[in-house]
Amino acid sequence: MQPFTFSTVARVVSGNGEALKLAVHCANLGVQNVLLVTDPGLVSIGLIGPVQDAMGAAGIRVTLFAKVSEDPPEAVVLAAAAAGKESGVDGVVAVGGGSSMDVAKVAAALLCSDQALSDMYGVEQLTGGRLPLILVPTTAGTGSEVTPVAVITTGETTKAGVSSAVLLPDIAVLDADLSLGLPPRVTAMTGVDAMVHAIEAYTSKIKKNPVSDNLARSALSLLARNIRTAVHDGRQRDARGAMLLGAMQAGQAFANAPVAAVHALAYPLGGHYHIPHGLSNSLVLPAVLRFNLPEAMGLYAELAELVVGATVSGSDEARAEALISSLEAVIVDLSLPATLSEAGVREDSLETLAQDAMLQTRLLVNNPRDVTYEDALGIYRAAFWPRA
Numbered sequence: 001m002q003p004f005t006f007s008t009v010a011r012v013v014s015g016n017g018e019a020l021k022l023a024v025h026c027a028n029l030g031v032q033n034v035l036l037v038t039d040p041g042l043v044s045i046g047l048i049g050p051v052q053d054a055m056g057a058a059g060i061r062v063t064l065f066a067k068v069s070e071d072p073p074e075a076v077v078l079a080a081a082a083a084g085k086e087s088g089v090d091g092v093v094a095v096g097g098g099s100s101m102d103v104a105k106v107a108a109a110l111l112c113s114d115q116a117l118s119d120m121y122g123v124e125q126l127t128g129g130r131l132p133l134i135l136v137p138t139t140a141g142t143g144s145e146v147t148p149v150a151v152i153t154t155g156e157t158t159k160a161g162v163s164s165a166v167l168l169p170d171i172a173v174l175d176a177d178l179s180l181g182l183p184p185r186v187t188a189m190t191g192v193d194a195m196v197h198a199i200e201a202y203t204s205k206i207k208k209n210p211v212s213d214n215l216a217r218s219a220l221s222l223l224a225r226n227i228r229t230a231v232h233d234g235r236q237r238d239a240r241g242a243m244l245l246g247a248m249q250a251g252q253a254f255a256n257a258p259v260a261a262v263h264a265l266a267y268p269l270g271g272h273y274h275i276p277h278g279l280s281n282s283l284v285l286p287a288v289l290r291f292n293l294p295e296a297m298g299l300y301a302e303l304a305e306l307v308v309g310a311t312v313s314g315s316d317e318a319r320a321e322a323l324i325s326s327l328e329a330v331i332v333d334l335s336l337p338a339t340l341s342e343a344g345v346r347e348d349s350l351e352t353l354a355q356d357a358m359l360q361t362r363l364l365v366n367n368p369r370d371v372t373y374e375d376a377l378g379i380y381r382a383a384f385w386p387r388a
């Protein structure tokens, strides 16, 4: 067996209503004065008030920072850290999607170190520690609650990642009650993102490992079986719980067996067109998988029954094709745009997108098949028009 390493969060707590018991977890970590990081939308729909009140009633002092925006810029991270410093907090809690969790992760590090944010980007660049950290996802997508990564917007079209074991939280709390009101479109986009995490982890070229493989398979099965219900009948608590569990397992998988060309080709769509991360992935997913077939057919065939169902049979080629067709059907059923043209991408920008995708070398090295500039352009072209 190939040697491998696998790291994940020290503790996962899962249960309906767990977000109202955060004070217990704070106390276990010795935290009495907390920075609660979230976004204004979640405050306005009434999701944060009860969580904040429950902590306050249990004697925890709470400083609310509710200024996180989607794809958070550096200024938001610095403002969160400044708010925490002013209140002298001794711990950080995020309740929100990947944007809030990523801000909380870096703020917890900034509050415990003199290192400048600009020196934190890259892999294992953090020189200090972090404050105690609890992450509570309200979307089922990024898996940020169990990844060592935070993604920050650094320019007009650019994002940068801080990747460090320091950013793995002390506790990830999964509470399906928080995601019952997640709008169908966000549920669909973030859910497909999680499915892509599972698929790309399972075919990751260099760091694929048996622990990630099992998590990826479990994740894909949970996500594929529940995504339609979560989107079309979002009050179904069991489907929401399954999506949260699936997204977390996919996060654990790709934190150790990193994502590849789907994400590499998705990022430029976010940068140039502000297409949300999950939708960007969804738009290029079928074309990237078809491109990868010569190298990944066997692995895609192994994943087919998790998405298509136990009835899938035949050669590796037939089962791999069934996986891709089934994913295309999911995208249609979720009412997501299926082509780049439908999503408003201009045909004359495909060369620029392909050039930008080639810069994602950190991701492309994980792809089962080498990707050249011509390949990237060919994939964008294939994703542009409906398939004949």
Ligand SMILES: NC(=O)c1ccc[n+]([C@@H]2O[C@H](COP(=O)([O-])OP(=O)(O)OC[C@H]3O[C@@H](n4cnc5c(N)ncnc54)[C@H](O)[C@@H]3O)[C@@H](O)[C@H]2O)c1
Pocket: 039, 040, 041, 042, 045, 069, 070, 071, 072, 096, 097, 098, 099, 100, 102, 138, 139, 141, 142, 143, 144, 147, 148, 149, 150, 151, 178, 179, 180, 181, 182, 183, 186, 190, 277, 278
């Ligand atoms: N750290 C990682 O490992 C990692 C991985 C992938 C992506 N990311 C980053 O995560 C961010 C995307 O995160 P996201 O997709 O979770 O979305 P998000 O946090 O940006 O939230 C998207 C929208 O959904 C709303 N929302 C969230 N939960 C809701 C709920 N329960 N009910 C109603 N509305 C709700 C928010 O208010 C917001 O308007 C991006 O910045 C991306 O780069 C991080």
Ligand SMILES: [Fe+2]
Pocket: 142, 193, 194, 197, 263, 277, 281
């Ligand atoms: Fe992703």
